[in-house]
Amino acid sequence: MSPRSSRLGTVSSRLPDFPWDNLTTHAATARAHPDGIVDLSVGTPVDPTPAVVQHALCEAADAPGYPTTIGRVDTRQACLDWLSRRHGVEGLGLDAVLPVVGSKELIASMAGHLGLGAGDLIAYPALAYPTYEVGSVLAGARAVATDSLTSMGPETPALLWLNSPSNPTGRVLPVEHLKKVVDWCRERGTVLVSDECYIECAWEATPVSVLHPSVSGGSTEGILTVHSLSKRSNLAGYRCAFVAGDPALVGELLAVRKNLGLQMPAPQQAAMIAALDDDDHVLEQHARYAARRAKLREALESAGFRIDHSEASLYLWASRQTEGGDEDCWDTVSWLAERGILAAPGSFYGRAGARHVRVAFTATDERIDAAVARLAL
Numbered sequence: 352m353s354p355r356s357s358r359l360g361t362v363s364s365r366l367p368d369f370p371w372d373n374l375t376t377h378a379a380t381a382r383a384h385p386d387g388i389v390d391l392s393v394g395t396p397v398d399p400t401p402a403v404v405q406h407a408l409c410e411a412a413d414a415p416g417y418p419t420t421i422g423r424v425d426t427r428q429a430c431l432d433w434l435s436r437r438h439g440v441e442g443l444g445l446d447a448v449l450p451v452v453g454s455k456e457l458i459a460s461m462a463g464h465l466g467l468g469a470g471d472l473i474a475y476p477a478l479a480y481p482t483y484e485v486g487s488v489l490a491g492a493r494a495v496a497t498d499s500l501t502s503m504g505p506e507t508p509a510l511l512w513l514n515s516p517s518n519p520t521g522r523v524l525p526v527e528h529l530k531k532v533v534d535w536c537r538e539r540g541t542v543l544v545s546d547e548c549y550i551e552c553a554w555e556a557t558p559v560s561v562l563h564p565s566v567s568g569g570s571t572e573g574i575l576t577v578h579s580l581s582k583r584s585n586l587a588g589y590r591c592a593f594v595a596g597d598p599a600l601v602g603e604l605l606a607v608r609k610n611l612g613l614q615m616p617a618p619q620q621a622a623m624i625a626a627l628d629d630d631d632h633v634l635e636q637h638a639r640y641a642a643r644r645a646k647l648r649e650a651l652e653s654a655g656f657r658i659d660h661s662e663a664s665l666y667l668w669a670s671r672q673t674e675g676g677d678e679d680c681w682d683t684v685s686w687l688a689e690r691g692i693l694a695a696p697g698s699f700y701g702r703a704g705a706r707h708v709r710v711a712f713t714a715t716d717e718r719i720d721a722a723v724a725r726l727a728l
Contacts, residue, residue, distance in 0.1 A: 365488050370481060370699040377688040384691025389722040391647075392693045394665050394711035396585040398639060401632035404584060404622045411621035418614045421605055422450040426620040429627040430578075430593045437630075438550065440562040446598040447571060449605055450615045450623065453590035454548055454579040458482045461544060462490035464607040465600070467509050474503065475512040478520055478701045480546070483512045496701050500535050507539045516549040516558050516663030519700045519709040523556035523663050529566045537573050542600065548579040548592075551633060554644060555662035562596060571597045582665060583633050584626040591615070591623040640665060643712040643719045650723040651710065659707065667710045668697075677706035684708060690725040 374392060381388040421427075430448045434440035451457045459482050462473055471492040475483035479496060487494035495503065513532060515524040529545075536543040545561040561567060562576050575596035581587035594601065615623075626632075648658055648667055656669040657677075671678040671686065678686075680696035687694050687708070695711075697704025712719065 362489070366485055367481060367488075370695075374684075374693065374695070377684050378693055380685075380688040381691050381693040384725075386691065386721060389692045389714060389718045389725070391711045391714060391722065392695045392709075394709075394713045396582065396587050396713055397715050398585050398636060400585050400589070401626065401629065403629050403632065404586065404589075404626045407625035408589075408618050408622040411618040414617040416617075418617045418620065420449075420609045420612075420614050422615060423617070423620050426450050426615075426624055427593075429624040430595060433627040434560070434562065434578075434595060438560045438563065440560055440595075441564070442569065443562075443571065443595060444598065447601055448593055448595040449601050449608075450591070450593045450620060451608075452592075452613060452615050454546070454577050454581070454592040455482055456590075456613075457577060457592060457594055458546065459486045459489065461604075462486045462492055462510060464604050465510065465542065466603075467492050471509040472503070472506055473510045473512070474508040476514055476517065476701075477703045478517065478697075479512070479514060480518050481699065483514075500532070508541050510542045510544060511536055513543065513545040513561065515545070515547065516553065516556075517660070518549065518664055519666055519695070519697065519704065519707075520659065520668045521549075521661035521664040521666055523553065523558050526559050526563075526565050529559065529561050533561060533566055533568075533574065540573070542573055542575070544575045544577065546577045548577060549582060549664040550578070551583045551637070552640065552665050553663040554641065558663055573597055573600075575600050580623060580626050583636070585636065586622070586626060589619050589622055591619055591626070593623075639716075640712060643714070643716065646719055646723050647710065647712050650726040654726040665711055665713050667712065668707050669694075669710050670707045680705055680708050690728070692722050692725060 427445050427448045431443050468491040473487040473492050473494045475496055477496045477498045484494050533543060547560055550558045559566060560576055561574055562571060567574060575594055577594050579592040651667060651669050652658060655672050657672055659668050661667050671683045680698050684694055684696050694708040697707035697709060
């Protein structure tokens with residue numbers, strides 16, 4: 352092996368294992384069920400992309416020129432109008448929003464694009480989407496998983512991630528807590544980035560954006576929010592998302608991303624406008640998910656599971672109750688797989704998830720009904 356090739360792979364070796372690779376054996380067990388697998392692990396949308404969005408994409412299909420990183424004016428305005436209409440966020444200008452190619456890419460690159468690295472501390476929730484940690488590692492920064500601001504002691508993180516509604520737990524943070532975090536970050540000069548991708552997937556609580564004046568005090572200083580159309584509009588395959596907040600931070604992301612050629616394709620921008628401008632399809636999809644959620648929750652509880660949090664997002668945070676107490680998450684994954692149901696172990700999201708599984712309700716009505724029937728046996 353040459354010296355050059357021997358250096359390849361050093362970045363990937365620093366990253367945590369891709370968690371879904373560890374589900375292979377259990378997926379095979381679930382697929383062996385006579386009636387096929389019910390895959391409730393990843394949570395990918397399965398319902399059709401709304402017709403209004405498909406039409407907008409087709410109408411914009413003739414796009415021979417390069418798009419710009421900053422995005423079309425009408426795309427950015429659609430983001431701002433949606434934030435105002437649906438979430439009470441007012442007063443943002445076009446320089447406070449940037450369309451991006453999916454929220455996961457943005458989250459993974461955020462720390463590096465903001466110039467963080469060795470010597471910087473990044474904090475993220477104790478139970479969290481793995482990409483927050485991945486982004487920290489890629490930037491060469493230190494990372495800590497914690498829900499306690501005081502646990503960091505006198506050290507000040509350069510960046511703090513929030514995620515409300517939470518993936519995986521579905522927990523919604525109250526306004527008072529969000530405001531406390533905003534104030535804490537501003538006092539210390541910490542950049543606060545709030546992942547709000549599930550903000551329209553709420554069932555038993557009303558999520559509030561950190562950009563809402565009740566939280567932010569009417570100022571975007573030091574705050575960014577991340578939003579995605581993947582879940583609300585069945586657009587996971589389109590990779591449509593955006594970041595909004597402090598114009599200085601958005602401007603820095605823009606300056607870096609220009610050099611990297613990170614541009615949302617023009618047809619997707621047209622589709623994004625159509626999706627953000629139309630509320631009807633969101634209400635229809637919300638009703639579909641509500642019905643699936645209710646069926647699956649009742650079936651899980653009847654089968655001896657306890658559901659914690661889960662007041663929002665597209666998942667049920669479930670713990671199987673046994674004589675010995677809350678079952679280990681991998682034992683629960685195995686128990687479900689034997690019934691042809693695949694769920695995600697809570698340990699994927701942090702050590703605090705070792706006694707839970709994350710069960711998505713994004714499968715079709717037919718597959719949800721199949722899971723309900725299997726849980727009743």
